[in-house]
Amino acid sequence: MSKEKGSRFERQLKKMLEEKGFFVVRASGSGADGVSPDLIALSSTLNMAIECKAWNGDAVYIEKQKYRIMSEWEKRTAVPVFVAWKSPRKEWRFFPLLALRETGASFALAKSDLETGLKLEEVIR
DSSP states (O other), X not given: OOHHHHHHHHHHHHHHHHHTTOEEEEOTTHHHHSXXXXXXXXXXXXXXXXXXXXXXXXXXXXXXXXXXXHHHHHHHHOOOEEEEXXXXXXXXXXXXXXXXXXXXXXXXXXXXGGGGSBOHHHHOO
């Protein structure tokens, strides 16, 4: 995914969450620092961190180091971290970190997992 395309999809999801009443912080260049989730969404009833992936391939991957950082971030903040996956012409799907499977050099979700992810409305209930 190009950096520009990724930023566009992050902004799209940010706007969707704001329309649902969340205050959303977008960590500009989050992939560069390796420690920040792409989005942090806060409300009076629910807080969550989101790593965004807009991808049309057979799987979505997160490097092991990034996965470990996100796991530690979740543990220290008690804020759940989700991987949000946007496939072309489909709605966003959300996966808790534990849903990813360890592969050789990364953690991944297969394209067959896409339909099992939570829809936005299910995450924010």
